[in-house]
Amino acid sequence: MTSVEGSKYMLKKRITLKDIARETGVHVSTVSRALDPVECKHLTEEVANRIQSAAKTLGYRPNRIAAGLRTNRTMTVGVIIPDITNVIFPPILRGIESVLEPLGYASIIVNTDSDPEREERLIDVLRDRGVDGVIHAAVLRNDPAIAKAADDGLPVVTLNRKVDGSPIPSIVNDDDSGICQMLRHLRDLGHTRIAHISGPQDLSTGQLRLAAFRRAADDMNVAVNDELIEVASRFDEAEGARCLLNLLAKGKPFTAVLCANDRLALGAIEALRERSIGCPGQISVTGFNDMPFLNLVQPQLTTVRIQQFGAGKAAAGVLLQLLNGDSSAPRETILPVELVVRNSTGSAPEIPASVLPKPNDPAGAIQQ
Amino acid sequence: MTSVEGSKYMLKKRITLKDIARETGVHVSTVSRALDPVECKHLTEEVANRIQSAAKTLGYRPNRIAAGLRTNRTMTVGVIIPDITNVIFPPILRGIESVLEPLGYASIIVNTDSDPEREERLIDVLRDRGVDGVIHAAVLRNDPAIAKAADDGLPVVTLNRKVDGSPIPSIVNDDDSGICQMLRHLRDLGHTRIAHISGPQDLSTGQLRLAAFRRAADDMNVAVNDELIEVASRFDEAEGARCLLNLLAKGKPFTAVLCANDRLALGAIEALRERSIGCPGQISVTGFNDMPFLNLVQPQLTTVRIQQFGAGKAAAGVLLQLLNGDSSAPRETILPVELVVRNSTGSAPEIPASVLPKPNDPAGAIQQ
DNA sequence: GATATTTAAGCAATCGATTGCATGAATTTG
DNA sequence: CAAATTCATGCAATCGATTGCTTAAATATC
Structure with missing residues (x-):
């Protein structure tokens, strides 16, 4: 020996x-x-x-390494996401896996933390490893690095966002329809003064959903008042709370808040609770995404369920088409969304809460 | 052209x-x-x-593929987990990444769904791809496949569980101390009749925490009554609720329930709410893990915070030692845990809720 | 100043699988 | 029955980087 x-x-x-x-x-x-x-x-x-x-x-x-060297196919794909600890991404990954794993593909997942420099570096890491293709589920509205990689001939599919003016196939949820359904739901409950807490405008979902809100309101003849639109700087509970308090502070009456995602909505509800304003009694609040565990918080949030697993599956399917040189791969795949009505929304009250006297402001806000 | x-x-x-x-x-x-x-x-x-x-x-x-073929080092590690959609795993993965990515390693993550056959297949997949080592965060108490791989000389580190009688280095949270601290917390609040909702006994955490509970109760001279121990068959809310109702049905008085994880505790609290039993007024409930979003549900859960990111970091560190042939790698790493007191626990009431008349049982249960 | 030593750079084998082409045997065809 | 065709298998190059060994030049030593 x-x-x-x-x-x-x-x-x-x-x-x-x-x-x-x-x-x-x-x-x-x-x-x-x-x-x-x-x-x-x-x-x-x-x-x-x-x-x-x-x-x-x-x-x-x-030995797949040896085979990969010779054939220039590693049977590996790269998956680029902002952050795996964000609950919306794991189901997407399982969706991707459900398609690719049975075919012998493995994936290398990288987290960009939405940092463009990090993203650029990670794309290089993936290319060094000879991935056959990439699924890009980042959220920034523009990222030159992935467009360049696609230009170089790397098969790329984007998920949840489009890269403007690029031929990269994309998979998106129908945010437009989701916002529209939600607005209709609120209007059907009698709400006419509807506020919006929008997401960050440098993120594609933030921008898309705000635009959808304006469009839907226009279509439905719901008056959009720019003062009733607050733009969050992050998609989190703290920002949701801050934006809601800002809305209240303006003194403009409203009976419902349509939020650009669930976390903003949860923050808004929290802020209402602290102010002892009833939800949905005085103000209805809605979310977007239908993230897990929503059923555990009270009031249970009315929201729009988007496909996460399904989006992953779809992205993997399109990527496969690209990998097989199938030129009929769809340029754009729009997945249907579903309104989920729970109990954070209710009929519009006669008198909007935002004009009632506040606990710390006995004189009450002046209604314009 | x-x-x-x-x-x-x-x-x-x-x-x-x-x-x-x-x-x-x-x-x-x-x-x-x-x-x-x-x-x-x-x-x-x-x-x-x-x-x-x-x-x-x-x-x-x-070209890392070519280098890998020659050197027999791919700078890739495999990470085996039950299911990425379980919220405790993403932070672990980020912890692993935080150590390995800067050194040029990438990871291939696979989900076993706790299916031993699938796990065996996935280990083969990882080996085919020439991973340099594996971090195994599975939860079943025994899995021959990973032990065999380690036997074959593949560097392996287990996370959150030990493989009995094996030299595989492991990283675990100090469940024992966590259970002990929690039991002391309850006793300090005056609770003496403390029930336990245990996790599945085929999972290592289920078994470990039940054993820890018995030991801690013994040490603290808290009487352990086997009738006040319910064993869940899954770590989820539905099982937590079912177990709590079972405990109530027995008619044995208790004023607190120590649950083996947060999801069981959330289910238990939900069941109490449905029965209109106050928490923490009549029954205190505790969790384990401190999963994200716990701050959003009412009452906010008293729990034990385990290190997830830290565990991932530690596992990656030990794996690196193995990869570098450093024989001083610790056989076992036990990470400290932290009691997080919120408001699902309070002073023990004079009269246990479980002996009060139930809404649907006006005669009340007989106290033994 | 001749030999020994160090140093820089080239040569060629190697990792394991794939694949176009060559070869020779078997089979078919006229 | 000879020529043509088919067919099964072998040969050898290839993918791109790494690395032990060799060579040749430069420097050091006596």
Whole structure:
């Protein structure tokens, strides 16, 4: 026994094609063919069987690194997301996996933290590793790095956002329809003064949903008052609360707040609770996304359910088409969304809460 | 222009060492050395600089696949988890990434869904891809597949559980101390009749925390009544609710329920709310893990905060030691936990709720 | 100043699988 | 039955980087 064999982490020798060739007395190329489901049809059945059973008994496992070097296909895709700890991404990843894993693909997931420099570096990391394609679920409205990679010929699919003026296929949820359905729901409950807490405008969903809100309100003849639109600087609870307090401070009456996502809505509800303003009694609040655990918080949030798993599946499907050189891959896939009515929305009250006297302002706000 | 060049997804030709060699008039091996921070010291400074700048201007990016084939190191690690959509895993992954990514490692994450067959297959997938090591955060108490892989010489670190009688290094949170601190907290509030909703006994955390509960109760002279222990068959809200109702149905008095994780606790609280039993007024409830968004549900859950990011970091650190052949890697790392007191726990009431008349049982339960 | 030593750079094998082409045997065809 | 065709298999180059060994030049030593 040599000292090397005694090393603690000495991997057991892997079986290679060469080993099988030696064992069966044929050439490695014949072994390679015998183990390829297509090529093996060109071999004598007896030889193919002999090789296959030898491979099995020896415990052969193909070395994908070696195959990848030769074929220039690694059977690996890169998945770029802002942050895996954001609850909307894990289901997307499972959706991607559900399509690609059965076909022998693995994915390398990287988190950009929405930092363009980091993203650029990570794209290089993925390319160094020879990924066959990339699914890009970042959120910034423009990112030159991925467009450049696509330009270089790397197959790319974007998820939840489009890159303007680029031929990169995209998968998006129908935000437009979701906002529209939600606004209709509120109007049907009698609300006419509807505020909006929008997401950051440098994020595609932030911008898209604000634009959708304006458009939907216009279509439905709901008056949009710019004073009733607050723009959050992050998609989180603290910003939701801050924006809601800003809305109240303006003294403009409103009976409902349509928020650009669930976390903003949860923050808004929290702020209402602290001010002892009833939800949905005095002000209705709505979210967007239908994130997990929403059923646990009171009041349960009325929201728009978007497809996460489904979006991942769709993105993987389109990427596969690109990988197979199928030029009929759709440029844009729009997934339907679903209104989920729970109990954070109710009929509009006669008198908007925002004009009632506030606890710390006995004179009350002046209604314009 | 040939037809091949016209193909839609023709990758731009990659720059290789050979290209740089041709450009600079040296041999590829010299180029290879010039670009290796250690080896380049053996070269004339002038030559090294010339090659390095040529590499930069040509936009050279090393092909890790080729390097991996030759060196048998892919700079890739496998991470095996039950399910990425379980909120405790994403922070662990970020913790792993925080250590490995700066060193040039990438990770391939696979979800087992706690299915041993799937796990076995996925371990093979990782090995086929030549991962340098594996971090195994599965939850089943015994899994032969990973032990076998470790036996074959693959560097493995387990996270959140130990494999009995195996030399595989493990990272665990101090469940024992967490349960103990929690029990002390309840006792300090005056609780003496404390129920336990345990997790599934085929999962390591389920078993560990139940054992810890018995031991802690023993140490603290809190009487443990087996009738006040319910074993959930899954770690979810529905099971938490079911177990709590079972406890109530037994008619044994108790004023607090220590649950083996947050989701069981949330389910228990939900069940109490439906029965109009006050929490913490009549029954205190505690969780374990401190998952995200707990601050949004009322009452806010008293729980034990475990390190997730930290556990990932620690696991990656130990794996690195293994990869570098450092034999001083700790066999076991136990991370400290922290009691987080919120408002689902309060002083023990005089009369346990479980012996008060139930709404649907006016006669009341008989106290034994 | 001749030999020994250090140093820089080139040579070529190697990792394991794939694949176009060559070869020789078996089969078909005229 | 000879020529043509088909077919199964072998041969060898290839993918791109790494690395032990060799060579040749430069420097040091006696």
